[in-house]
Amino acid sequence: EVQLVETGGGLIQPGGSLRLSCAASGFTLSGNYINWVRQAPGKGLEWVSVIYSGGSTFYADSVKGRFTVSRDSSKNTLYLQMNSLRAEDTAMYYCARGLGDCGGDCYVWGQGTMVTVSS
Amino acid sequence: DIQMTQSPSSLSASVGDRVTITCRASQGISNYLAWYQQRPGKVPKLLIYAASTLQSGVPSRFSGSGSGTDFSLTISSLQPEDVATYYCQKYNSAPLTFGGGTKVEIK
Numbered sequence: 001e002v003q004l005v006e007t008g009g010g011l012i013q014p015g016g017s018l019r020l021s022c023a024a025s026g027f028t029l030s031g032n033y034i035n036w037v038r039q040a041p042g043k044g045l046e047w048v049s050v051i052y053s054g055g056s057t058f059y060a061d062s063v064k065g066r067f068t069v070s071r072d073s074s075k076n077t078l079y080l081q082m083n084s085l086r087a088e089d090t091a092m093y094y095c096a097r098g099l100g101d102c103g104g105d106c107y108v109w110g111q112g113t114m115v116t117v118s119s
Numbered sequence: 120d121i122q123m124t125q126s127p128s129s130l131s132a133s134v135g136d137r138v139t140i141t142c143r144a145s146q147g148i149s150n151y152l153a154w155y156q157q158r159p160g161k162v163p164k165l166l167i168y169a170a171s172t173l174q175s176g177v178p179s180r181f182s183g184s185g186s187g188t189d190f191s192l193t194i195s196s197l198q199p200e201d202v203a204t205y206y207c208q209k210y211n212s213a214p215l216t217f218g219g220g221t222k223v224e225i226k
Contacts, residue, residue: 044204046217047217104175
């Protein structure tokens with residue numbers, strides 16, 4: 001079964017760090033581009049970052065310099081390292097396979113992991 | 120960066136009504152546009168990709184159109200289960216920006 005499973009969320013104090021994981025099954029992460037998308041409580045979807053199959057990464061301005069995405073091909077797992085966390089980073093974080101040129105066949109989203117930044 | 124502007128931000132319509140949501144890109148994105156439906160507490164569900172291709176399993180009352188900068192999602196006959204928030208997303212290149220969302224309710 002093709003799926004993504006996020007883990008690593010939780011309650012963290014402002015200024016702290018957290019690493020989210022996104023484990024893939026049924027397909028190879030490194031052959032696809034994978035997005036991180038977040039949704040603050042009661043708010044809309046916000047694209048956070050992407051890692052392309054070639055390894056290049058891009059970030060939303062709101063997280064640039066604080067968040068880093070990486071992957072471990074041996075574990076077929078993606079990571080989102082989040083540093084200098086702020087209250088406004090509180091959100092459900094989803095990993096999602098990019099549609100690219102394979103369109104709907106590539107549609108996979110995880111169930112999400114909740115990050116709460118609060119003292 | 121390309122901005123994605125959705126309108127309206129919310130709408131209320133009767134069961135059976137035809138509903139149209141628009142999404143405008145600040146620069147051309149060809150047809151790299153997807154539409155998602157999100158019900159409360161649920162993961163976004165892909166409805167349309169490549170601007171007008173219906174995702175497998177999605178009811179045919181949903182349709183998408185457009186290319187370049189102007190896109191639309193139409194529900195031909197609104198059903199109670201269509202109550203949700205709808206988002207457009209560009210996916211031609213990073214940043215893969217979402218529109219602000221359109222909340223659809225039943226009148």
